[in-house]
Amino acid sequence: MFVRSLQMIAGFVLFAFLAFHTAMIAEYNLPSNLLEPALSKVVDRYVVPYFGQNWSLFAPNPGGTVLAYRIRFRLVFDDHSVVVTPYVESTDVFPASQSGPFDRLSLFREISYSCSNLAENLVAKGQVPKFHATSTVDPDKIDAPTSCLARLSLAMAPAFAAQYGKPASRLLSAATQVQYLVARGEHVSAALRRGMTIEPLKYRVVATTPWLDSSDVTNFPTQIEVSRS
Amino acid sequence: MNRQMNAITRVLSLPATWLSEPRFLIGGSLVRICLGFIVFVFFALHISERQLLWGTHGIVTIQEFNRWFGGPQRTGFNLYTLANTQAWFEVTYWIGLIVALLFTIGCWTRITTPMFALFVWSIYHRNPWVTNGGTRLLCIVVIYLVVADLGAYLSVDASLRGARPRVSGWLSNMLHNTSILLVAIQLCCVYIFSTFYKLDGPAWQQGTGLYYALMDPQFISFPFVAALSHNVWFVTLGSYGTLLYQSAFPWLILHPRLKYPMIIVGIGFHAGIALFMGLWWFSAVLIACETVLLTDAQYIAIGTYFHTLFDRIGRGMAIGNRLLEQADA
Numbered sequence: 001m002f003v004r005s006l007q008m009i010a011g012f013v014l015f016a017f018l019a020f021h022t023a024m025i026a027e028y029n030l031p032s033n034l035l036e037p038a039l040s041k042v043v044d045r046y047v048v049p050y051f052g053q054n055w056s057l058f059a060p061n062p063g064g065t066v067l068a069y070r071i072r073f074r075l076v077f078d079d080h081s082v083v084v085t086p087y088v089e090s091t092d093v094f095p096a097s098q099s100g101p102f103d104r105l106s107l108f109r110e111i112s113y114s115c116s117n118l119a120e121n122l123v124a125k126g127q128v129p130k131f132h133a134t135s136t137v138d139p140d141k142i143d144a145p146t147s148c149l150a151r152l153s154l155a156m157a158p159a160f161a162a163q164y165g166k167p168a169s170r171l172l173s174a175a176t177q178v179q180y181l182v183a184r185g186e187h188v189s190a191a192l193r194r195g196m197t198i199e200p201l202k203y204r205v206v207a208t209t210p211w212l213d214s215s216d217v218t219n220f221p222t223q224i225e226v227s228r229s
Numbered sequence: 230m231n232r233q234m235n236a237i238t239r240v241l242s243l244p245a246t247w248l249s250e251p252r253f254l255i256g257g258s259l260v261r262i263c264l265g266f267i268v269f270v271f272f273a274l275h276i277s278e279r280q281l282l283w284g285t286h287g288i289v290t291i292q293e294f295n296r297w298f299g300g301p302q303r304t305g306f307n308l309y310t311l312a313n314t315q316a317w318f319e320v321t322y323w324i325g326l327i328v329a330l331l332f333t334i335g336c337w338t339r340i341t342t343p344m345f346a347l348f349v350w351s352i353y354h355r356n357p358w359v360t361n362g363g364t365r366l367l368c369i370v371v372i373y374l375v376v377a378d379l380g381a382y383l384s385v386d387a388s389l390r391g392a393r394p395r396v397s398g399w400l401s402n403m404l405h406n407t408s409i410l411l412v413a414i415q416l417c418c419v420y421i422f423s424t425f426y427k428l429d430g431p432a433w434q435q436g437t438g439l440y441y442a443l444m445d446p447q448f449i450s451f452p453f454v455a456a457l458s459h460n461v462w463f464v465t466l467g468s469y470g471t472l473l474y475q476s477a478f479p480w481l482i483l484h485p486r487l488k489y490p491m492i493i494v495g496i497g498f499h500a501g502i503a504l505f506m507g508l509w510w511f512s513a514v515l516i517a518c519e520t521v522l523l524t525d526a527q528y529i530a531i532g533t534y535f536h537t538l539f540d541r542i543g544r545g546m547a548i549g550n551r552l553l554e555q556a557d558a
Contacts, residue, residue, distance in 0.1 A: 007399055011244030014404075050369070058442040059426035151287075
């Protein structure tokens with residue numbers, strides 16, 4: 001009899017917990033609503049960090065604003081020759097975009113998603129107005145993934161030295177410059193209805209970092225030059 | 230009077246009765262194998278660049294980690310930040326790899342399950358910029374599964390136990406079933422809230438969302454996918470179909486029969502995302518989580534169905550052969 005009551009209580013406690021947990025997760029995920037002022041403190045304390053989540057996958061406007069970046073290298077060789085490469089697309093620096101699930105470089109591609117998500121958020125919040133970049137980019141926010149990106153591309157510099165005529169063993173030092181580009185996807189429904197091909201995206205440069213070598217990258221808080229185009 | 234009392238007691242003990250029976254042991258074992266494999270591959274693939282991605286002198290140092298991501302209050306407990314030394318990093322990485330392997334094969338499952346959660350959480354949060362998709366869901370789900378019994382089938386534990394019956398108390402069963410329900414609820418949240426966000430934008434409202442998703446330059450696009458994306462019928466029906474499926478998922482999986490087509494369509498949908506958009510690991514995590522949606526009785530029924538089917542085909546072929554032989558003679 002005692003075990004039976006214990007079971008009954010445990011059943012109720014677990015069901016109550018399930019209901020509470022579901023309510024918390026739901027309120028966290030829902031857009032702003034009337035309950036938010038009353039609940040947000042409790043919800044945040046319960047949900048963050050372990051159950052924090054955001055399922056705005058491809059939403060609300062997939063591909064509305066596309067951010068890309070490109071990178072160029074300045075390579076110094078042991079005969080004091082200096083090669084400045086042209087800007088290379090992110091997919092050429094981290095060649096993983098056509099790879100299968102077991103490509104170990106695919107993780108490097110993820111950093112570009114992080115950078116682009118971040119910049120997309122900045123665009124969404126109006127910190128980088130649609131096409132015209134202004135100096136209002138919050139350097140703290142854009143610098144963190146950029147320094148991460150610069151470090152990652154510096155790690156790829158030896159591979160690039162080989163592409164530009166010199167063996168990687170003769171590379172003395174390398175620096176990298178990152179450029180962010182933004183494109184706005186055109187509205188496709190009209191074009192689709194007519195069965196037309198969609199214009200390729202037109203990118204504009206919104207921000208360029210100074211040349212960064214490994215010492216710069218370690219103490220990064222360098223302001224990014226933001227160009228007006 | 231006594232009969233009324235009995236009825237009340239029965240109603241009051243419904244949650245306990247439902248939760249204390251073993252229900253989701255096969256699904257639990259399948260989700261263990263899938264998630265364990267995903268994480269083991271993740272650790273094993275990146276052995277050569279582990280220093281660069283997560284090391285103490287890598288692209289995010291521990292100081293930067295604390296500064297950029299807001300410390301443990303935002304990112305939770307992390308094994309990797311306990312000590313800022315090379316040796317500690319190496320130990321944590323390699324133990325993580327071994328735990329993922331032991332978890333996958335179902336070795337000491339009750340011990341390796343919480344350890345797996347700890348190591349998974351730590352590696353994916355150490356550098357949130359290099360994750361392989363589906364990470365958010367994976368990290369949440371491993372926490373739910375900490376108290377689940379994931380080694381009942383297809384595991385080293387089960388084969389060591391041999392013919393001896395599996396012993397588990399009512400409390401263990403209750404906690405296990407609650408964990409599995411949490412995973413199922415979480416999966417429903419993924420679908421229902423992504424519908425919410427999609428409906429907020431004109432692209433999905435007008436049925437062109439799928440076009441943008443497939444043509445996003447961040448993702449792989451094969452020539453035939455590009456061609457398909459320019460087909461008005463494919464884009465429109467595909468976009469609305471996605472919304473319809475995602476919003477119906479939480480309700481239709483409650484139905485004992487309709488849940489089968491929902492799961493089959495879901496697996497097809499995610500296999501498509503994996504193949505055509507290159508989001509391999511995101512899809513793998515979602516498919517892994519869908520394995521918990523069937524109860525043991527349903528898995529056994531599926532097994533029996535296919536067993537009978539193959540048996541019949543075999544018998545049919547035997548009869549056919551005999552007839553052929555008779556015709557020859």
